Amino acid sequence: MSLLNVNDVSYSYDGIVNVLLDVSFTVEEGTIVGLVGPNGSGKSTLIKNIFDLVRLQSGSIRIGGHEHARPEAKKQAIYLSSNDYLPEFLTAREYISMMGKLFGLDVDHGEALGLFRKFAMEGRYDDLIEDYSHGMRKKTQLVSALVIRPPLLVIDETLNGIDIEALHLAEGEFRKVRDEGRSVLLCTHDFAVLERLADRTLFLDLGYVVRDEQTKDLVEEHGSVAAMVFDYLETSER
Amino acid sequence: MSLLNVNDVSYSYDGIVNVLLDVSFTVEEGTIVGLVGPNGSGKSTLIKNIFDLVRLQSGSIRIGGHEHARPEAKKQAIYLSSNDYLPEFLTAREYISMMGKLFGLDVDHGEALGLFRKFAMEGRYDDLIEDYSHGMRKKTQLVSALVIRPPLLVIDETLNGIDIEALHLAEGEFRKVRDEGRSVLLCTHDFAVLERLADRTLFLDLGYVVRDEQTKDLVEEHGSVAAMVFDYLETSER
Amino acid sequence: MSLLNVNDVSYSYDGIVNVLLDVSFTVEEGTIVGLVGPNGSGKSTLIKNIFDLVRLQSGSIRIGGHEHARPEAKKQAIYLSSNDYLPEFLTAREYISMMGKLFGLDVDHGEALGLFRKFAMEGRYDDLIEDYSHGMRKKTQLVSALVIRPPLLVIDETLNGIDIEALHLAEGEFRKVRDEGRSVLLCTHDFAVLERLADRTLFLDLGYVVRDEQTKDLVEEHGSVAAMVFDYLETSER
Amino acid sequence: MSLLNVNDVSYSYDGIVNVLLDVSFTVEEGTIVGLVGPNGSGKSTLIKNIFDLVRLQSGSIRIGGHEHARPEAKKQAIYLSSNDYLPEFLTAREYISMMGKLFGLDVDHGEALGLFRKFAMEGRYDDLIEDYSHGMRKKTQLVSALVIRPPLLVIDETLNGIDIEALHLAEGEFRKVRDEGRSVLLCTHDFAVLERLADRTLFLDLGYVVRDEQTKDLVEEHGSVAAMVFDYLETSER
Numbered sequence: 001m002s003l004l005n006v007n008d009v010s011y012s013y014d015g016i017v018n019v020l021l022d023v024s025f026t027v028e029e030g031t032i033v034g035l036v037g038p039n040g041s042g043k044s045t046l047i048k049n050i051f052d053l054v055r056l057q058s059g060s061i062r063i064g065g066h067e068h069a070r071p072e073a074k075k076q077a078i079y080l081s082s083n084d085y086l087p088e089f090l091t092a093r094e095y096i097s098m099m100g101k102l103f104g105l106d107v108d109h110g111e112a113l114g115l116f117r118k119f120a121m122e123g124r125y126d127d128l129i130e131d132y133s134h135g136m137r138k139k140t141q142l143v144s145a146l147v148i149r150p151p152l153l154v155i156d157e158t159l160n161g162i163d164i165e166a167l168h169l170a171e172g173e174f175r176k177v178r179d180e181g182r183s184v185l186l187c188t189h190d191f192a193v194l195e196r197l198a199d200r201t202l203f204l205d206l207g208y209v210v211r212d213e214q215t216k217d218l219v220e221e222h223g224s225v226a227a228m229v230f231d232y233l234e235t236s237e238r
Numbered sequence: 239m240s241l242l243n244v245n246d247v248s249y250s251y252d253g254i255v256n257v258l259l260d261v262s263f264t265v266e267e268g269t270i271v272g273l274v275g276p277n278g279s280g281k282s283t284l285i286k287n288i289f290d291l292v293r294l295q296s297g298s299i300r301i302g303g304h305e306h307a308r309p310e311a312k313k314q315a316i317y318l319s320s321n322d323y324l325p326e327f328l329t330a331r332e333y334i335s336m337m338g339k340l341f342g343l344d345v346d347h348g349e350a351l352g353l354f355r356k357f358a359m360e361g362r363y364d365d366l367i368e369d370y371s372h373g374m375r376k377k378t379q380l381v382s383a384l385v386i387r388p389p390l391l392v393i394d395e396t397l398n399g400i401d402i403e404a405l406h407l408a409e410g411e412f413r414k415v416r417d418e419g420r421s422v423l424l425c426t427h428d429f430a431v432l433e434r435l436a437d438r439t440l441f442l443d444l445g446y447v448v449r450d451e452q453t454k455d456l457v458e459e460h461g462s463v464a465a466m467v468f469d470y471l472e473t474s475e476r
Numbered sequence: 477m478s479l480l481n482v483n484d485v486s487y488s489y490d491g492i493v494n495v496l497l498d499v500s501f502t503v504e505e506g507t508i509v510g511l512v513g514p515n516g517s518g519k520s521t522l523i524k525n526i527f528d529l530v531r532l533q534s535g536s537i538r539i540g541g542h543e544h545a546r547p548e549a550k551k552q553a554i555y556l557s558s559n560d561y562l563p564e565f566l567t568a569r570e571y572i573s574m575m576g577k578l579f580g581l582d583v584d585h586g587e588a589l590g591l592f593r594k595f596a597m598e599g600r601y602d603d604l605i606e607d608y609s610h611g612m613r614k615k616t617q618l619v620s621a622l623v624i625r626p627p628l629l630v631i632d633e634t635l636n637g638i639d640i641e642a643l644h645l646a647e648g649e650f651r652k653v654r655d656e657g658r659s660v661l662l663c664t665h666d667f668a669v670l671e672r673l674a675d676r677t678l679f680l681d682l683g684y685v686v687r688d689e690q691t692k693d694l695v696e697e698h699g700s701v702a703a704m705v706f707d708y709l710e711t712s713e714r
Numbered sequence: 715m716s717l718l719n720v721n722d723v724s725y726s727y728d729g730i731v732n733v734l735l736d737v738s739f740t741v742e743e744g745t746i747v748g749l750v751g752p753n754g755s756g757k758s759t760l761i762k763n764i765f766d767l768v769r770l771q772s773g774s775i776r777i778g779g780h781e782h783a784r785p786e787a788k789k790q791a792i793y794l795s796s797n798d799y800l801p802e803f804l805t806a807r808e809y810i811s812m813m814g815k816l817f818g819l820d821v822d823h824g825e826a827l828g829l830f831r832k833f834a835m836e837g838r839y840d841d842l843i844e845d846y847s848h849g850m851r852k853k854t855q856l857v858s859a860l861v862i863r864p865p866l867l868v869i870d871e872t873l874n875g876i877d878i879e880a881l882h883l884a885e886g887e888f889r890k891v892r893d894e895g896r897s898v899l900l901c902t903h904d905f906a907v908l909e910r911l912a913d914r915t916l917f918l919d920l921g922y923v924v925r926d927e928q929t930k931d932l933v934e935e936h937g938s939v940a941a942m943v944f945d946y947l948e949t950s951e952r
Contacts, residue, residue, distance in 0.1 A: 013364075038878040039834065044327050053332055082875060085323035088609070089282050094291055120753065126251075130609040133564070160874045161796060164752040164903055168944050189878055192906035192940055226906055230882050276640040277596065320637060326847070358515065371802070371844040398636045399558060402514040402665055406706050427640055430668035430702055464668055468644050489840075520803050529808055561799035565758050570767055602727075 001065070002026040003076070003152045003183045004050070009059035011045050011207075019045045021207040023059070027152065030181045032174060034188065034198030034215065036229060042207040043187065047156065051079050064151050075103050078150045082157035084137035088130035092116070092140050095129060099144045107147050115143045119166055138162050146173055153177060156187040171197055191226040201225060205236070239303070240264040241314070241390045241421045242288070247297035248445075249283050257283045259445040261297070265390065268419045270412060272426065272436030272453065274467060280445040281425065285394065289317055302389050313341050316388045320395035322375035326368035330354070330378050333367060337382045345385050353381045357404055376400050384411055391415060394425040409435055429464040433457060441467065443474070477541070478502040479552070479628045479659045480526070485535035487521050487683075495521045497683045499535070503628065506657045508650060510664065510674030510691065512705060518683040519663065523632065527555050540627050551579050554626045558633035560613035564606035568592070568616050571605060575620045583623050591619045595642055614638050622649055629653060632663040647673055667702040671695060679705065681712070715779070716740040717790070717866045717897045718764070723773035724921075725759050733759045735921045737773070741866065744895040746888060748902065748912030748929065750943060756921040757901065761870065765793055778865050789817050792864045796871035798851035802844035806830070806854050809843060813858045821861050829857045833880055852876050860887055867891060870901040885911060905940040909933060917943065919950070 004027035011020040020042045027033050037043035048054045050061055052069045061068035064076030086095055093109060100107035109125075116125050119139045129137065138158055145153050153174075159167055174184050174197060186198060194201060194215065201218055203211040210232065211218065215225065222228035242265035249258040258280045265271050275281035286292045288299055290307045299306035302314030324333055331347060338345035347363075354363050357377045367375065376396055383391050391412075397405055412422050412435060424436060432439060432453065439456055441449040448470065449456065453463065460466035480503035487496040496518045503509050513519035524530045526537055528545045537544035540552030562571055569585060576583035585601075592601050595615045605613065614634055621629050629650075635643055650660050650673060662674060670677060670691065677694055679687040686708065687694065691701065698704035718741035725734040734756045741747045751757035762768045764775055766783045775782035778790030800809055807823060814821035823839075830839050833853045843851065852872055859867050867888075873881055888898050888911060900912060908915060908929065915932055917925040924946065925932065929939065936942035 036878070048328070048332065053328060053336055081325065081327060083323075083326055085321075085326075087319065087323075088321055089319060090286070090291060094286065098291055128609070131607060133604070133606040157875060161871060162903075164750070164943060165947060167903060168947055189876075189881060190904045190906065192904065192909070192938065195906070196940065224906065226910060229878060233879060233882055274640070366847070368847040368849075369845060371842070395637060399633060400665075402512070402705060403709060405665060406709055427638075427643060428666045428668065430666065430671070430700065433668070434702065462668065464672060467640060471641060471644055524804070524808065529804060529812055557801065557803060559799075559802055561797075561801075563795065563799075564797055565795060566762070566767060570762065574767055 001029050002062070003029055003064055004185065005060075005062040006046070006050065007060045007062075009046070009049055009056070009061060011042075011049060011054070011057050019207050020049070023204070023207070023209055025202055025209060025212055027183050027185055029151075029183060030178050031199045032178055032184045032186060032197050034186050034194040034201040034225075035204065036187075036189070036191075036194070036201060036225070037204035038229075038233065040206065041204040043204055046204065047079065047154065047187075050154070051077070076150055077152035077154060078103075078145050078148055079154045080141050080145055080156060080158040082160060084134050084141065086129045086132075086137050086140060089128065091128055092121075092125050092132075092143075095140065096144045096147065100148060103148050103150065105148070112143055112147045115146055118169055119143065120163075135162050135166070139166055142170055142173075146177075149182070151182050152185065153183070154185045154187070157189070159188065159190065159193065167193075191224060191229070194225050195219060203229065203232070205232070239267050240300070241267055241302055242423065243298075243300040244284070244288065245298045245300075247284070247287055247294070247299060249280075249287060249292070249295050257445050258287070261442070261445070261447055263440055263447060263450055265421050265423055267389075267421060268416050269437045270416055270422045270424055270435050272424050272432040272439040272463075273442065274425075274427070274429075274432070274439060274463070275442035276467075276471065278444065279442040281442055284442065285317065285392065285425075288392070289315070314388055315390035315392060316341075316383050316386055317392045318379050318383055318394060318396040320398060322372050322379065324367045324370075324375055324378060327366065329366055330359075330363050330370075330381075333378065334382045334385060338386055341386050341388065343386070350381055350385045353384055356407055357381065358401075373400050373404070377404055380404075380408055380411075384415075387420070389420050390423065391421070392423045392425070395427070397426065397428065397431065405431075429462060429467070432463050439463060441470070443470070477505050478538070479505055479540055480661065481536075481538040482522070482526065483536045483538075485522070485525055485532070485537060487518075487525060487530070487533050495683050496525070499680070499683070499685055501678055501685060501688055503659050503661055505627075505659060506654050507675045508654055508660045508662060508673050510662050510670040510677040510701075511680065512663075512665070512667075512670070512677060512701070513680035514705075514709065516682065517680040519680055522680065523555065523630065523663075526630070527553070552626055553628035553630060554579075554621050554624055555630045556617050556621055556632060556634040558636060560610050560617065562605045562608075562613055562616060565604065567602050567604055568597075568608075568619070569601050571616065572620045572623060576624055579624050579626065581624070588619055588623045591622055594645055595619065596639075611638050611642070615642055618642075618646055618649070622653075625658070627658050628661065629659070630661045630663070633665070635664065635666065635669065643669075667700060667705070670701050677701060679708070681708070715743050716776070717743055717778055718899065719774075719776040720760070720764065721774045721776075723760070723763055723770070723775060725756075725763060725768070725771050733921050734763070737918070737921070737923055739916055739923060739926055741897050741899055743865075743897060744892050745913045746892055746898045746900060746911050748900050748908040748915040748939075749918065750901075750903070750905075750908070750915060750939070751918035752943075752947065754920065755918040757918055760918065761793065761868065761901075764868070765791070790864055791866035791868060792817075792859050792862055793868045794855050794859055794870060794872040796874060798848050798855065800843045800846075800851055800854060803842065805842055806835075806839050806846075806857075809854065810858045810861060814862060817862050817864065819862070826857055826861045829860055832883055833857065834877075849876050849880070853880055856880075856884055856887075860891075863896070865896050866899065867897070868899045868901070871903070873902065873904065873907065881907075905938060905943070908939050915939060917946070919946070 009023045063073040066073035198215045201215045247261045301311040304311035436453045439453045485499045539549040542549035674691045677691045723737045726732050777787040780787035912929045915929045
C-alpha cells in the first residue's frame with residue numbers, strides 16, 4: 001500500500017509560473033525514499049502541499065489512504081523541519097506530551113526516556129528546552145517523531161549538525177521504522193546518508209520529477225548520487 | 239464577565255515543592271492586566287496551566303466561561319511567546335492562514351496586509367519568514383493575534399526588541415482590543431509599558447499572588463511599578 | 477573630561493541622502509546617557525561610525541581623548557549589541573578571556589565568577605555557551621563588559637529579555653560604573669529604565685539630534701520620556 | 715611545507731583527564747584534510763588549541779611556520795564555525811571589510827560581489843545581515859574566507875544546511891584553494907563531501923588520532939569513510 005500518494009500535483013503562486021508541474025510519486029509501506037532538490041526545485045512547495053499548508057490547486061494527495069486535508073490524514077504523517085525551533089518555555093517531556101496530544105495519543109514517556117539515554121541526553125528530559133544546545137533540540141525533534149510513531153515520517157534536513165553517534169543511531173531507528181512497515185521521506189543534501197538509507201531517490205527540479213529511481217541503480221549509473229546531481233546542475237539549462 | 243478565571247490553582251513538579259500555591263485571579267472583559275514575576279515566581283508554570291500544556295493538579299481555570307482543557311476554551315485565547323520562532327519555510331500569509339485554521343476561521347488577509355503596512359512591512363507579506371529580521375518576526379506574531387481576534391490575548395515579552403513606532407502602534411492596537419471588550423494579559427518587564435497600558439497589575443512571586451491592584455494605585459503608593467518590584471526584591475526573604 | 481566626543485558627524489551611504497547630519501554630542505566622565513531613536517533615526521549608523529565599522533566621512537570622533545580609529549581609542553570602549561550571539565563552542569571563561577585579550581588585559585576570573593553568582597549563574601562558568609539560555613547569554617555579555625572595565629560601555633538593548641533580578645542588578649552595576657567616573661551610553665526603548673538611570677537623554681531622528689537634555693527636565697516637561705517620544709512621532713512630518 | 719603543524723599536543727581541563735593526548739599531525743600546502751570526530755573526541759579542544767583560544771599546555775603548534783600564539787600566525791588561518799552568527803547590524807560589505815581589517819588587508823569588494831552573484835545572492839551585498847536567511851549567512855561566511863585568502867581555511871560544519879548549488883560551488887572554490895597551494899582543514903560529518911574533497915582523512919577519538927590516512931585508502935579498505943567510522947563506533951570500548 002502507498003502511505004503517500006502524490007498524483008498530478010501542479011502549483012502556481014501567481015497563476016502564471018508553475019512551481020510544481022504534474023508531480024506524481026508514491027511512498028510505499030516499509031520504504032525510505034530520499035528527496036533531493038536544488039533551490040527553486042519546488043521541494044518546499046511540494047511539502048507545503050502534502051501537509052495542507054497551502055491549498056491544493058490541482059491533482060490529489062492521499063496520506064495513509066485518506067485525502068490529505070482531512071483530519072484522519074493529518075494523524076498519518078509528521079513533519080520535522082530543518083529548524084530546531086521548539087517552544088523554549090517547555091521541557092522535553094511537556095513538548096513531547098503536547099505533540100502527542102496533537103496526534104490524539106498519550107505518549108510513552110518511558111520510551112522517550114530510553115531514546116534520550118541512547119542519544120546521550122540522559123537526565124535532561126525535564127529540563128527546559130531553552131537550555132538545550134542546537135544538537136539536543138534536533139535530537140528532541142527526532143525522539144518526538146520516534147515515539148509518536150506515525151506511519152510516515154518526513155524528515156527535512158533534521159539530521160544536519162547532529163553528532164556522529166546520533167546520526168548513526170538515527171539511521172538505525174529509521175531502519176527499524178522501515179522494518180515495521182512504516183516509511184520515511186528523507187529530504188537531505190547529505191548524499192552519503194541517502195546512499196546508505198534510501199531505497200529510492202527522487203530528484204526534483206524546476207517543479208518536475210527529474211529522476212525517480214532505485215538509489216542503487218543511480219549509484220551504479222553515475223558512481224554516486226552526488227555525481228548524478230552535480231552533473232545535472234552543470235549540464236541543465238537552468 | 240471574566241474572560242479568564244484562575245481559581246485556587248496549585249502546582250508541583252515533584253509533589254513536594256509548590257511552584258504555584260492557591261493562585262486566584264481574573265481577567266475581566268475589556269481590561270489589560272499586567273503580569274510581573276521574577277525568576278522562580280511561577281509565571282511560566284501559570285501560563286502552562288492556563289494553556290493546558292501541563293495537567294491541572296488542583297483548582298480550576300476557565301477561559302471565556304469554558305473549562306480550560308476543552309476545545310471551546312482553546313479558541314478563546316492566543317498565546318504569544320517571547321521567542322520569535324516561526325516556521326521559516328512559510329510566508330507570513332501561509333503562517334497566518336495556518337494559525338487561523340487552528341482557531342477555525344478564515345483570516346481576513348486584507349486586514350493583515352493593512353497591519354503589515356502600518357508596521358512598516360509593506361510588500362513583505364508573501365516573502366518567506368526565513369528572510370525576516372527578528373523585529374519583523376515579532377511584528378508578524380502580533381499581526382496574527384490581531385487578525386485572529388480571540389477574546390483573550392496573552393502577550394509574553396513579545397514587544398521586546400521591536401522598534402519604537404511598532405511599540406507605539408502595538409499599544410494603540412491593544413487599547414482598541416480593550417475598547418472592543420476583549421482583553422490582554424501582558425507579561426512584561428518593561429514597567430513603563432505596564433504603567434501606560436495595564437489597568438491592573440498582578441505581581442507573582444514564589445508561587446503566590448503578592449499584589450493584585452489597580453496600576454494607578456501601585457504607582458501612587460510606590461512612585462512606580464519598578465519601585466514596588468525592586469523594593470520587594472530587596473526586602474523579601476527570597 | 478569627555479569620554480566620547482562626537483563632533484559634526486555626517487554620513488551618507490549613497491552620496492545623496494544624509495543618514496546623519498552634523499551630529500554632535502558628548503558623553504562626560506561619570507555619566508549615563510540614554511540614546512533613543514526610532515527606525516531610520518541613524519542610530520545604527522552613528523554606532524558604526526563611533527566603533528569605526530564604517531569609514532568616517534566628515535566630522536570627528538574621539539574616545540577617551542583619542543581619535544576613534546586609533547588602536548588606543550579601541551581599548552577605551554566596549555559595544556554590547558542587542559543580539560546574544562556568542563561563540564557557542566567556547567565556555568564563558570574562554571569567551572571572557574578572549575574578550576580580555578582583545579583589550580590587552582588578563583581578566584580577573586574571580587570577579588567574573590562573583591558576577592556569575594550574583595546573576596544566578598553559579599556553577600555554569602565552565603559550561604559551553606551552546607548550553608546557555610538566551611538570558612544567560614545576555615548576562616554573560618554584561619559580565620564580560622563589567623570585568624573588562626573600559627572607560628565607556630555602549631549597551632544596545634542588551635537588557636531586553638533578561639529577568640527582573642538581573643535587570644535590577646545590572647542597573648546597580650551601571651550606577652557603580654558611573655560612581656567610578658566611567659560612563660555608559662545606553663540605547664534602549666525601555667523608557668522606565670532610561671528614566672531610572674540616564675542622567676541625560678539624547679533623542680535622534682532622521683539623522684539629527686532632536687533633543688539632548690537632562691532626563692529629569694524631559695520628564696518634567698512631558699510627563700515621561702515615552703510621552704515626549706510618542707508625541708514627537710505623532711506630530712512630526714516623518 | 716606544512717601550513718599547520720600540530721606536534722605532541724596534550725590538553726586537560728582538570729589536570730586529571732586528558733582531552734587530547736599526544737596529538738600530532740600536519741596539513742601540507744595544497745591539500746584538503748578532513749577531520750572527523752565523534753562527541754568527546756577532543757575535536758573542539760583541538761581547534762581551540764590551534765586558534766589559541768585556550769592556553770597550550772604541552773607540545774607545539776605552528777601555523778604557516780609561526781608559533782601559533784604570535785600575531786603573524788593569526789593572520790595565516792581563518793576559522794569558520796558551524797554557527798551562522800554574524801553581527802546582524804552590519805551589511806555583508808561592512809562585515810567583510812571588518813574581517814579583512816582583522817587580517818590587516820583591504821578586501822577586494824569586486825571579488826566578493828562576484829562570489830555573491832555566484833552564490834545566488836546578487837543585490838544583497840549592502841543589505842543588513844539581520845535580513846539574511848541562515849543559508850545566506852553561511853554563504854557570507856564562506857565568501858569572507860574566500861576573499862581574505864589566508865593560507866589555511868578551517869571549515870567547521872559550515873556547509874551544513876546550504877543549498878545544493880552552493881555546496882557544489884563551495885567544493886569548486888575549495889579545489890581552487892588547493893590548486894593555489896593553500897589548504898583546507900574540513901571538519902564535517904558529511905562523509906560524501908569528505909570522500910569527494912579530502913586528500914587525507916584524520917579520525918580523532920577520545921583525544922587520540924585513531925586514523926590519519928589517504929581518504930582513498932580508507933575507502934578502499936572499508937568501502938566508505940562512514941563504514942570505517944560506524945564500524946569503529948560499534949566495536950570500540952567507548
